[in-house]
Amino acid sequence: xxxxxxxxxxxxxxxxxxxxxxxxxxxxxxxxxxxxxxxxxxxxxxxxxxxxxxxxxxxxxxxxxxxxxxxxxxxxxxxxxxxxxxxxxxxxxxxxxxxxxxxxxxxxxxxxxxxxxxxxxxxxxxxxxxxxxxxxxxxxxxxxxxxxxxxxxxxxxxxxxx
Amino acid sequence: xxxxxxxxxxxxxxxxxxxxxxxxxxxxxxxxxxxxxxxxxxxxxxxxxxxxxxxxxxxxxxxxxxxxxxxxxxxxxxxxxxxxxxxxxxxxxxxxxxxxxxxxxxxxxxxxxxxxxxxxxxxxxxxxxxxxxxxxxxxxxxxxxxxxxxxxxxxxxxxxxxxxxxxxxxxxxxxxxxxxxxxxxxxxxxxxxxxxxxxxxxxxxxxxxxxxxxxxxxxxxxxxxxxxxxxxxxxxxxxxxxxxxxxxxxxxxxxxxxxxxxxxxxxxxxxxxxxxxxxxxxxxxxxxxxxxxxxxxxxxxxxxxxxxxxxxxxxxxxxxxxxxxxxxxxxxxxxx
Numbered sequence: 133x134x135x136x137x138x139x140x141x142x143x144x145x146x147x148x149x150x151x152x153x154x155x156x157x158x159x160x161x162x163x164x165x166x167x168x169x170x171x172x173x174x175x176x177x178x179x180x181x182x183x184x185x186x187x188x189x190x191x192x193x194x195x196x197x198x199x200x201x202x203x204x205x206x207x208x209x210x211x212x213x214x215x216x217x218x219x220x221x222x223x224x225x226x227x228x229x230x231x232x233x234x235x236x237x238x239x240x241x242x243x244x245x246x247x248x249x250x251x252x253x254x255x256x257x258x259x260x261x262x263x264x265x266x267x268x269x270x271x272x273x274x275x276x277x278x279x280x281x282x283x284x285x286x287x288x289x290x291x292x293x294x
Numbered sequence: 295x296x297x298x299x300x301x302x303x304x305x306x307x308x309x310x311x312x313x314x315x316x317x318x319x320x321x322x323x324x325x326x327x328x329x330x331x332x333x334x335x336x337x338x339x340x341x342x343x344x345x346x347x348x349x350x351x352x353x354x355x356x357x358x359x360x361x362x363x364x365x366x367x368x369x370x371x372x373x374x375x376x377x378x379x380x381x382x383x384x385x386x387x388x389x390x391x392x393x394x395x396x397x398x399x400x401x402x403x404x405x406x407x408x409x410x411x412x413x414x415x416x417x418x419x420x421x422x423x424x425x426x427x428x429x430x431x432x433x434x435x436x437x438x439x440x441x442x443x444x445x446x447x448x449x450x451x452x453x454x455x456x457x458x459x460x461x462x463x464x465x466x467x468x469x470x471x472x473x474x475x476x477x478x479x480x481x482x483x484x485x486x487x488x489x490x491x492x493x494x495x496x497x498x499x500x501x502x503x504x505x506x507x508x509x510x511x512x513x514x515x516x517x518x519x520x521x522x523x524x525x526x527x528x529x530x531x532x533x534x535x536x537x538x539x540x541x542x543x544x545x546x547x548x549x550x551x552x553x554x555x556x557x558x559x560x561x562x563x564x565x566x567x568x569x570x571x572x573x574x575x576x577x578x579x580x581x582x583x584x585x586x587x588x589x590x591x592x593x594x595x596x597x598x599x600x601x602x603x604x605x606x607x608x609x610x611x612x613x614x615x616x617x618x619x620x621x622x623x624x625x626x627x628x629x630x
Binding site for chain 1: 323324327369370372373375376377379380381382383384386387412440443446455457458459461462463464465466467468471472473475476505531538539542551614
């Protein structure tokens with residue numbers, strides 16, 4: 133198994149149904165003389181899972197017999213939910229987390245300030261109903277928000293587009 | 295080993311130490327990021343600038359964390375904890391960068407936990423204690439309406455680390471600003487009582503904005519070199535966003551508030567040099583310093599200048615640091 137395959141198969145500590153590769157945070161895996169160097173991109177500036185992810189990558193590489201494993205942070209370009217793969221999105225949906233749509237595009241000029249609820253269609257991951265409502269723009273982790281479905285009445289989480 | 299299989303086993307899984315506790319050697323958040331300083335840039339200026347923006351985020355984050363367990367609803371606990379966490383992340387990157395550029399062996403923890411109040415460079419808006427939820431959302435709104443255009447411009451900095459922090463942070467502060475703005479509108483355009491309290495909060499907080507646009511000498515030099523953002527250029531975008539929110543919130547600010555917001559925090563608008571003078575310590579002439587907390591008392595006169603950027607803070611920062619630094623100072627280097 134190559135180092136890239138080992139790293140790609142490590143799962144996210146907060147979203148264990150998806151791998152780091154599916155989440156789109158692995159930028160580079162390089163095998164050199166005596167070990168492996170991995171570059172990962174943080175999802176959010178304060179993401180507390182970064183240390184756990186770094187630790188899990190090192191543990192997986194050592195477990196697969198690679199001697200030296202080093203994980204470095206790559207800040208730029210900033211991570212976007214557009215980097216989550218189609219299989220990653222499907223696994224999120226299967227786990228009851230509505231996957232993100234396309235990230236918003238910035239136009240030139242000041243960042244617009246939205247005072248109303250965002251106009252976006254997020255389908256219910258439980259029953260498939262197309263229109264759901266936001267309860268809160270925040271949830272248990274930085275990357276998710278809380279919504280509810282008016283049809284099946286279930287609350288659910290949605291991974292925010294960023 | 296994972297929590298799903300064996301939670302108790304996972305807790306004592308020593309191959310996995312870094313996951314479990316503060317003080318177990320978390321790696322630095324800039325691990326592997328290129329750390330060269332751009333040509334022709336004064337290291338002291340750059341370190342000072344990183345401290346300014348980092349301290350703003352760190353102190354504001356601590357104030358937000360104090361709201362956890364005290365908000366009206368669970369959803370707002372989550373919101374404030376998440377916003378505080380984003381700002382803490384920005385602070386970690388900026389303090390780490392400050393430590394590297396300074397090159398005196400201080401890491402993010404040494405800078406956060408072992409500096410005295412006069413060494414902190416945050417604006418006073420960040421340290422102000424919130425009297426109620428309306429004060430909190432007013433303060434978060436003013437802070438975000440200023441920090442957002444700042445980070446947006448910082449994304450074009452010649453310093454690659456600041457540019458990356460700016461590009462990342464702008465996405466985060468966009469939704470911080472939305473959260474605060476939506477609450478200001480909901481309370482301002484709500485019942486008579488909520489309107490009255492929201493308006494009082496805006497009147498108390500907006501005058502603190504004056505300090506945000508007062509450039510520090512290091513900012514001016516770094517801005518000229520294409521590394522920092524001169525905060526005085528942010529005024530137009532700040533005013534436009536504030537006006538949009540206050541109009542929707544049906545809040546008209548008093549002339550007194552508007553005049554105070556446009557003035558320098560500790561002196562008359564036409565006064566002497568903003569920097570390098572002695573701390574004057576007293577409230578602004580005209581006596582409109584709000585609330586009597588961050589600004590009302592004599593300013594700490596051990597700083598060399600006159601604003602939070604020069605290390606002149608109110609007693610509220612001392613309170614914050616006493617809480618935040620207690621453990622690290624009681625058990626220096628403690629690991630468990």
